[in-house]
Amino acid sequence: MTRPGAPEDPLLAEAGDWSATIGAAQDELIRTAPESVLIIQGGPGTGKTDTALRRVAWLLDEPEYGLGATEVLVVGPSHAFARRTRALLESWGHEGVAHSSIDGLLPKAVTGRPEAPHVTRLKGEARMAGLIGRAIEKHRARQRAIPPVLTIRGRAVRLDPATVERVITTAKASEATAGDRRRLLRAALVAGTQDPRLILDAADMLADRLWPEFEATTFLSELFASRLMLTAAAEGEFTDREIDALFRGTDEEPPFSEADLPLLDEAEHVSGIEPQTYEHVVVDEAQDLSPMQLRALSRRSANGSLTVIGDMAQSTGPWARDDWHDVLAHLPSEMPHVHRELHFGYRIPRQIFELAAELLPTAAPSVQPPTTVRDGPADPVIAPVEPAGRAAVVVAAAADHAADGRSVAVICPARCRDEIEAALRSEDLPWGTAPGDERGPAITLLSPHEAKGLEFDAAIVVEPGFIVDDDPRGHRLLYTALTRATGHLHLVGASEDLPADFGTQPAEPAVDLAPAPVAAAPLPPEALPMPDDPVLREQIDMVAQSLAETLLANLTPELWPVALDRLIELISPDP
Numbered sequence: 356m357t358r359p360g361a362p363e364d365p366l367l368a369e370a371g372d373w374s375a376t377i378g379a380a381q382d383e384l385i386r387t388a389p390e391s392v393l394i395i396q397g398g399p400g401t402g403k404t405d406t407a408l409r410r411v412a413w414l415l416d417e418p419e420y421g422l423g424a425t426e427v428l429v430v431g432p433s434h435a436f437a438r439r440t441r442a443l444l445e446s447w448g449h450e451g452v453a454h455s456s457i458d459g460l461l462p463k464a465v466t467g468r469p470e471a472p473h474v475t476r477l478k479g480e481a482r483m484a485g486l487i488g489r490a491i492e493k494h495r496a497r498q499r500a501i502p503p504v505l506t507i508r509g510r511a512v513r514l515d516p517a518t519v520e521r522v523i524t525t526a527k528a529s530e531a532t533a534g535d536r537r538r539l540l541r542a543a544l545v546a547g548t549q550d551p552r553l554i555l556d557a558a559d560m561l562a563d564r565l566w567p568e569f570e571a572t573t574f575l576s577e578l579f580a581s582r583l584m585l586t587a588a589a590e591g592e593f594t595d596r597e598i599d600a601l602f603r604g605t606d607e608e609p610p611f612s613e614a615d616l617p618l619l620d621e622a623e624h625v626s627g628i629e630p631q632t633y634e635h636v637v638v639d640e641a642q643d644l645s646p647m648q649l650r651a652l653s654r655r656s657a658n659g660s661l662t663v664i665g666d667m668a669q670s671t672g673p674w675a676r677d678d679w680h681d682v683l684a685h686l687p688s689e690m691p692h693v694h695r696e697l698h699f700g701y702r703i704p705r706q707i708f709e710l711a712a713e714l715l716p717t718a719a720p721s722v723q724p725p726t727t728v729r730d731g732p733a734d735p736v737i738a739p740v741e742p743a744g745r746a747a748v749v750v751a752a753a754a755d756h757a758a759d760g761r762s763v764a765v766i767c768p769a770r771c772r773d774e775i776e777a778a779l780r781s782e783d784l785p786w787g788t789a790p791g792d793e794r795g796p797a798i799t800l801l802s803p804h805e806a807k808g809l810e811f812d813a814a815i816v817v818e819p820g821f822i823v824d825d826d827p828r829g830h831r832l833l834y835t836a837l838t839r840a841t842g843h844l845h846l847v848g849a850s851e852d853l854p855a856d857f858g859t860q861p862a863e864p865a866v867d868l869a870p871a872p873v874a875a876a877p878l879p880p881e882a883l884p885m886p887d888d889p890v891l892r893e894q895i896d897m898v899a900q901s902l903a904e905t906l907l908a909n910l911t912p913e914l915w916p917v918a919l920d921r922l923i924e925l926i927s928p929d930p
């Protein structure tokens with residue numbers, strides 16, 4: 356994302372087109388046949404998103420698969436992310452693919468309703484699908500009750516219940532459309548009457564009552580406004596406390612929260628309104644999605660051909676997880692699963708990753724950190740500040756990077772947002788809330804959640820201590836925030852929340868960034884010097900990367916020296 360006018364920076368330049376450096380592991384994933392569910396796990400910046408998009412490009416280019424661009428859907432966590440994936444695929448000449456945030460796929464509704472975290476979590480559970488299904492069934496049964504008499508223009512029209520029942524049964528058995536059902540009812544009632552106009556009007560009125568157009572938003576509002584309907588649909592699968600949590604009566608708040616959107620999708624599905632489906636679906640940052648979101652995604656897949664991407668060390672929010680089982684359980688597919696891990700960190704320079712990796716033992720102890728493949732242009736800048744001076748330091752750093760032509764993320768917790776916005780305004784610095792194209796503002800202001808999956812030349816992370824404190828998985832969120840930069844990282848905040856190892860010394864040793872060694876691969880007995888020729892060095896690097904990926908993917912660390920010995924044996928000329 357280097358901006359026009361930026362200095363020549365070979366480290367950053369290489370990020371755009373890496374066709375020359377595709378590792379063996381990435382290449383294998385890119386060429387995975389479409390009849391599979393490909394699951395790509397990997398640390399930040401290991402190329403998961405790019406690899407998945409290259410898989411899409413490959414599937415589109417292979418005539419054997421005959422896949423059209425409009426048959427592919429790429430889903431990510433945010434609108435900004437969807438812009439990034441669209442820009443990348445289009446830069447490779449693939450237009451027409453659908454790119455969307457998860458919410459952008461779901462039915463439209465006015466959201467913004469505040470909600471307690473335990474309610475959000477409950478609404479994401481898969482058993483909500485059962486509740487919605489039963490509520491709709493009961494709703495329909497009420498609508499199906501046939502009134503004995505209808506009043507049309509002041510005249511009573513008596514209906515023959517047997518005739519109406521017959522029409523309902525025929526319409527259901529033949530899966531008749533709304534129009535056909537109405538015509539069937541008109542024909543059945545009008546036969547042999549003296550006043551056909553009156554009867555036809557009565558037939559239309561009855562059709563509206565029997566088969567009203569389904570409005571998922573109206574249905575869900577009615578369901579959540581009625582303790583009676585909720586209890587009836589719960590059928591013992593929800594406790595009274597849970598029903599209380601779902602019940603919201605009728606009030607003035609915005610009607611829906613974001614957790615309601617997958618419920619609206621479920622309601623539409625149960626009532627027969629089906630979304631557009633795709634021959635291949637890519638789901639990025641899948642580690643955070645609720646079961647109800649995953650069900651909604653699954654409905655968009657025509658055949659179960661999927662690429663599912665994520666990193667358990669970055670899993671946060673109400674559905675933070677430690678493994679893939681739960682995600683995959685809600686994305687059923689008959690196709691074989693191919694589960695792979697990427698190990699090389701291409702985005703984040705060594706100096707930045709060393710700092711971020713200090714969080715891993717707390718954030719995700721079972722996750723092995725990626726191996727960084729390059730050095731960065733600068734060490735991270737650690738800036739201890741008093742609250743009063745915080746915004747000025749952040750904005751000065753952002754302005755410097757922007758003036759040098761870099762894209763800049765200011766990643767800040769909610770409680771500092773207003774002061775940062777005010778400081779940006781008072782310095783007259785243009786900024787946006789989603790990374791722009793090359794003509795957009797260089798500075799993007801983001802919450803740690805919004806920063807997921809994005810990358811910038813420089814990142815300024817504000818008050819790391821607040822980021823940790825404000826979320827049950829705060830260490831993971833901070834890890835995500837620290838791993839957005841391809842070149843420069845600044846940490847600005849209270850000295851007790853900053854790591855002691857770099858730059859200006861804080862007064863106290865670090866609290867939240869507990870230092871811990873990064874799991875190290877066994878070293879070869881003696882390192883031989885690298886040749887001076889840069890071309891040769893790059894070739895050696897690529898071969899070494901490819902071999903390393905094969906080792907990492909197939910053998911446990913204690914067997915690596917054995918395999919290397921065997922390799923030397925195999926390639927050594929016979930004596």
Ligand SMILES: Nc1ncnc2c1ncn2[C@@H]1O[C@H](COP(=O)(O)OP(=O)(O)OP(=O)(O)O)[C@@H](O)[C@H]1O
Binds near residue numbers: 402
């Ligand atoms: N083989 C490679 N050689 C050079 N650069 C690469 C390679 N693979 C990926 N990259 C670059 O590394 C950067 C990070 O890639 P990407 O965004 O796909 O990572 P990610 O694993 O999805 O990260 P995150 O978990 O943070 O979302 C991108 O700029 C991408 O172009």
